[in-house]
Amino acid sequence: DIQMTQSPSILSASVGDRVTITCRASQNINNWLAWYQQKPGKAPKVLIYKASTLESGVPSRFSGSRSGTEFTLTISSLQPDDFATYYCQQYESYSTFGQGTKVEIK
């Protein structure tokens, strides 16, 4: 099984901050990685797929990158609507999600 390790588990930030969330795969997954945002009581929403491709309608302040087996989701300037939990998802072999990163108000 491919394990996905996200860090940090909780991130405290302020509006306007640049925020970075990391997801490390236990083996090579090429670019088969997506990022989702989930708010309490709601279904997840896809933000990025194939490591760095922005889903249609997602603000450009969200971006994704890859370095080897490490993937990064960056929010360039945190907005009030961005306080949520973020999950990475690998789909190189079946599909597994990271354990999530909660972005909370500092």
Next chain:
Amino acid sequence: QVQLQESGPGLVKPSETLSLTCSVSGGSIRSYYWSWVRQSPGKGLEWLGYIYYTGESNYNPSLESRVTLSIDTSKNQFSLKLTSVTATDTAVYYCARAGLSGKYVLDYWGQGTLVNVSS
């Protein structure tokens, strides 16, 4: 606008079979992959499996012996069966669609339905 709606019992007894249906509206169930994902209370997300309108399916290896997906194109619905449930199967179950970005990238989701496993 595609909409998905889960339906099924909210309470299932241990050792019994959990059965859920996802009704798709606003678009055809053909030509897309359809998944089930669950989320245990306070926990992360777990992909259970997908099915295509042709009947092609793929399951999470950790649950493969207990999960069966089926699809009914005439009703625009697909279904999940999970056998021999225990308390650890208590979760919010989501149905979701994989769009044109790949079989696993889920672009439309249902609102989720909570299933409790308890006697």
